[in-house]
Amino acid sequence: MLVMKQVRFDYDRKPLFEAVAFEIAAGERAVLFGLNGSGKTTLFRLVTGELTPQAGTIECHGEIGLVRQTIESEDMSLLEWVMRSDPERYALFEDVSSGDETRVMRSYERALALDVYNLEQEAKRALTRLGLDGQLDRNINDLSGGEKTRAQLSTLTMKRVDLVLLDEPTNHLDIESIDWLTQWLKQFNGTVLVISHDRQLMDDVATVILELSDGLVTRYPGNYTAYKRQTEEERVRDERAHARYESRKIELLEMIAQYKGWHLKAKATASVRSPGAQKGAANLAVKMKAREQKLRQLEDNRPRKPKEEKTISARFAADELEAKTWLTCEHMTFGYGEPFYDPFSFSIQKGDRISIIGPNGSGKTTLLNVLIGERAPLSGVIQRHPRLKIGYFSQTLERLPETGTLLEALLAHSDIEETEARTLLAHFLFRRDEVHLPIVEASMGEKCRIAFLILYFSDAHLLALDEPTNYLDVATREQIEAALSVYPGGLLLISHDRYFHRLTSRTIELGEHIVIRENDECDGPVDVEQMVRTMDELTKHDLKFFDEAGNLLPFDETSGMNRIE
Structure with missing residues (x-):
């Protein structure tokens, strides 16, 4: 339904995205989220065609419906605003409703072909389905946030929409309106892509989470709770793999330094008349080179470093007030x-x-x-x-x-x-x-x-x-x-x-x-204090190494220092 391939977009002559790639299958409800400033809205505007990428391709199959955070409109009634959401039919509607014979005759056949004479009734039915039948004559700018969201959704029900894009739809909505939106999204039989920071909405609606971070999108199946579980498992794996990498790197560097010292000492004391000593020095050089090769291979396959999220550090304090x-x-x-x-x-x-x-x-x-x-x-x-x-x-x-x-x-x-x-x-x-x-x-x-x-x-x-x-x-x-x-x-x-x-x-x-x-x-x-005490107790024990499945390794790899060949 939506495929983004190696998309690059530059902002202020600097790359905001360099190789964004993801896809959303038909019928999925995807939530795109990330830190403020990570580029979520820009990514949305690339999907809608408002912005053009410097490289890569964006494939979108089917009709797109868009629900924005805010509605900016000239003064007009809600009914007129919904009718205007279909610009071609509304222009014909104005012609055939103008009373000007020339305009009526010019647009009559096209208006019949596009069923323009039913446009107003279609808009009323759409607004009624979304509970706004009592608001038809209200100014669109006077509606509440929830009413404006429903108004935008009503325009989508007037035509066949395959993909709905929603940008922070729960901002400024009350809980009742959020519950209503949740049910609407779950019942919608098309594909959904939402930008949201609402964790409950992500839990209730999402079938896939798309995390935008450092210019890349990572896909996690499931809702927000599933995403948290998967990212925590990733963090543990990355930390263990990185700890093993650091330990092995230190081991190899120490072995290389030791072999180098032995080699230089053996080379200095070896005599031309002592082939055995020369051979020993050469063997040490070979072993040193072998360890250097292992170090290069280790660096080439270095595991990714655990992500350090930018998060605020806050702990509130309160004076004592003993009164009941x-x-x-x-x-x-x-x-x-x-x-x-x-x-x-x-x-x-x-x-x-x-x-x-x-x-x-x-x-x-x-x-x-x-x-x-x-x-x-x-x-x-x-x-x-x-x-x-x-x-x-x-x-x-x-x-x-x-x-x-x-x-x-x-x-x-x-x-x-x-x-x-x-x-x-x-x-x-x-x-x-x-x-x-x-x-x-x-x-x-x-x-x-x-x-x-x-x-x-x-x-x-x-x-x-x-x-x-x-x-x-x-x-x-x-x-x-x-x-x-x-x-x-x-x-x-x-x-x-x-x-x-x-x-x-x-x-x-x-x-x-x-x-x-x-x-x-x-x-x-x-109980944060208890949590800190528990962590201190756990870190008192000797470091142990684990494989990718979390199993304890049968020996401490650092002991290899004692087994120099």
Whole structure:
């Protein structure tokens, strides 16, 4: 269905890809993912034909349907926007609907042949199938993210599409819309290629994972969980093979040095009148050359070095607050002018981890802002412990300074020296001159990482996080998730990344009413200190060598030093 062969693409006169090659078979649901900046969207644009490769070929069989992250459109109704998705038929529709006799007669026969008179009804049926029949007259630019995604999918149902390309389709979708999209993708009987950082979507939908890293695409059958298992097995194999390579290399170098010393000594003491001594020196030279040949062969077949992923290093700290109850709400309402819901009461206890979920527009961010004191409730009482410190991550990143550099932003929100600030920025993937990047020029992913770093210094008892994973790649999400799992304080979380909700033990669900419930499944925080102690204990033992299947070798190859011929 889609085949990419040895594709090279240059960006700013430098190769972004040099030999990308992969294929997706008919009926497969493939997810393309990788670190931010690895070139996923560029690869997508090569598939759609928006960009042309410098070398290689791209073969795509069948009709392509495209769902973008955002819709940029002139003001028009949703119905008109969907009809315009078929440009040829829409141009004829305008002619035959114009009332201008000349235009009508000019386009009449072609319009009949293409069934243009049914275009409007087809668009209405497509929108109805996707639950948008009540939105036909709304301006396309006023729709929510989920509605815009459905609108794009509706255009695909109006024609036969063999391959659907989706670029980060779950960005800004609520959980209900993501569930709907998941079911749509699973029921679609064509081929799917998705760019996504949504691990749950990858688990639910993918039949193959395509990882883009260092300009190459590696194919892994199965979903995200299967990918993690396979890459971990790869890492273990690579580490073992590389350890054997390093050990054997050291052994050969030492043997070569020893033979060389013996040879030079024997050569210096050998006499012309002593053929035996000369022969011994020659034998040592032969053995030295043989070891040099083995070293060359070892280098020629050197195993690949285990990948060192660029991941942030984060561990949040929290001051101690021994009070049992941190926050209470009594008969509280919130909203704008009119309350969104009936009055409700609840409390946040020490160390509580709470998810706030609900459809887009249900008031999740408003509730969060009321709880942390950014907005006042419409009625009722909120009491916070006087010593309670709250760290806030806003999805709009409104608390980031608008001017200055990344380094200056960090120094302004902490009392650390510049050397320590640079070290911390390096842990968050800002290295060397990147620390002087003006905030106004930073990407959203870079701004998110800086916002987290500033949060690191808040020493908050309670972290309030509003969509912390938008614009972050999978590796960074997993590092943030790991850091939050060992954070000793409380957590208020709004996130469309369903993996993150495993960190919480209670949920406030906003819908027709407010429902507060205990989570059935919560993995609980990871005991990092115990993990470190275990690793220290394991590394105390002597190094052992294993074959590719993980079997212990019958002897330590380094003992060969004692068996010099």
